[in-house]
Amino acid sequence: ELKVEQNPLFLSMQEGKNYTIYCNYSTTSDRLYWYRQDPGKSLESLFVLLSNGAVKQEGRLMASLDTKARLSTLHITAAVHDLSATYFCAVDIYSGNTPLVFGKGTRLSVIA
């Protein structure tokens, strides 16, 4: 059974600081997704990482994938308040009938 673990689950960070959210998964996969959910809103796709070493960047967010380590990171650079949200990673294992498996999410709060 695929397990997807995110850490930290809660993160409070100051504006202007850098931080990294980690997503570990338990079985072989080379496709990983990051989603963002604003409070009271739906989930929005941020990044799709399709191969080992893949790196995607948009604004202050950069995601990377290391399939050998079964690890993806979401790096936040110089955080601003608008980045406050919950971030989910989701993993695709390409086998059986299992669709994406989501992590529990990391609730990020950026404070002044």
Added chain:
Amino acid sequence: DAGVIQSPRHEVTEMGQEVTLRCKPISGHNSLFWYRQTMMRGLELLIYFNNNVPIDDSGMPEDRFSAKMPNASFSTLKIQPSEPRDSAVYFCASSLGWQETQYFGPGTRLLVL
């Protein structure tokens, strides 16, 4: 494109009543997913369809829950009878293929009193 459409957006009902949630996926998408989100349990996959056929309903909590997809542009999730513990936000998502990027609807916020 209008995106995934869900209705109603909010539903308040009394315990024991039947609740029907509706979803219209993005046109051309072959896969549809129903999720439930609560503070305690996070995001849970309830059931998903591929080409209108239910593939895995192992996430459906109990027999009170049922889902249908009569055609490619419409799906329902029904709870009968509803209970207070069913209170949650229910999301519908669709994707081109069942292992592709999922696009989520706005959700239905359900409160069972």
